[in-house]
Amino acid sequence: QVQLQESGPGLVKPSQTLSLTCIVSGGSISTGGYYWHWIRQHPGKGLEWIGYIYYSGTTSYDPSLRTRITISLDTSKNQLSLKLNSVTAADTAFYYCAGISGNYGDHIFDIWGQGTTVTVSS
Amino acid sequence: QSGLTQPPSASGSPGQSVTISCTGTSSDVGGYTYVSWYQHHPGKAPKVMIYEVSRRPSGVPDRFSGSKSGNTASLTVSGLQAEDEADYYCSSYAGSNKYVFGTGTKVTVL
Numbered sequence: 272q273v274q275l276q277e278s279g280p281g282l283v284k285p286s287q288t289l290s291l292t293c294i295v296s297g298g299s300i301s302t303g304g305y306y307w308h309w310i311r312q313h314p315g316k317g318l319e320w321i322g323y324i325y326y327s328g329t330t331s332y333d334p335s336l337r338t339r340i341t342i343s344l345d346t347s348k349n350q351l352s353l354k355l356n357s358v359t360a361a362d363t364a365f366y367y368c369a370g371i372s373g374n375y376g377d378h379i380f381d382i383w384g385q386g387t388t389v390t391v392s393s
Numbered sequence: 394q395s396g397l398t399q400p401p402s403a404s405g406s407p408g409q410s411v412t413i414s415c416t417g418t419s420s421d422v423g424g425y426t427y428v429s430w431y432q433h434h435p436g437k438a439p440k441v442m443i444y445e446v447s448r449r450p451s452g453v454p455d456r457f458s459g460s461k462s463g464n465t466a467s468l469t470v471s472g473l474q475a476e477d478e479a480d481y482y483c484s485s486y487a488g489s490n491k492y493v494f495g496t497g498t499k500v501t502v503l
Binding site: 333377 | 438439494
């Protein structure tokens with residue numbers, strides 16, 4: 272059973288780059304058919320889709336974040352990462368990585384990590 | 394893209410039913426059958442309860458059901474149980490390899 276575990280710095284200063292990683296266990300990140308996503312939840316708000324990377328390396332990002340985001344895979348470490356640059360207080364949120372395995376179709380987030388909190392503050 | 398609109402809260406007594414709506418547009422909910430619902434207990438990973446509007450993953454009780462009409466999808470939880478108290482989010486494919494989530498509904502079992 273594939274499991275995800277996010278990690279990150281917890282606190283990031285405004286204008287800096289936020290870097291998060293998501294370790295994939297129980298399966299290979301380069302297994303065909305898997306889409307790996309980042310999703311966030313602002314305090315007291317709903318979920319917000321950030322973007323995904325396909326096992327092949329193809330990416331898709333939310334238009335409002337596209338200019339600041341990079342999602343990448345590190346197959347040697349079996350993990351995916353999120354880099355968000357020029358952060359502001361509006362990027363303070365709980366960040367999840369999630370996966371679409373295809374077991375229930377192509378658009379179902381059936382694998383989730385526990386999430387990691389990020390606070391942007393000086 | 395804007396988030397899908399859900400009521401902030403819903404409640405019911407044990408054994409009763411609650412229905413949560415999820416309103417989007419013709420570009421997301423109304424345009425695709427890829428609406429899913431997630432149950433989120435604080436501190437835990439979200440769990441998919443319904444996918445493709447009305448299908449249930451294995452292991453999800455049949456008390457959970459989904460439907461869609463036009464740009465609005467709905468999740469119904471019948472025979473409410475204490476363990477159903479959680480936050481619920483809808484999600485929809487929005488075309489062009491994009492996704493959108495709902496604003497979330499807190500379900501309280503009275």
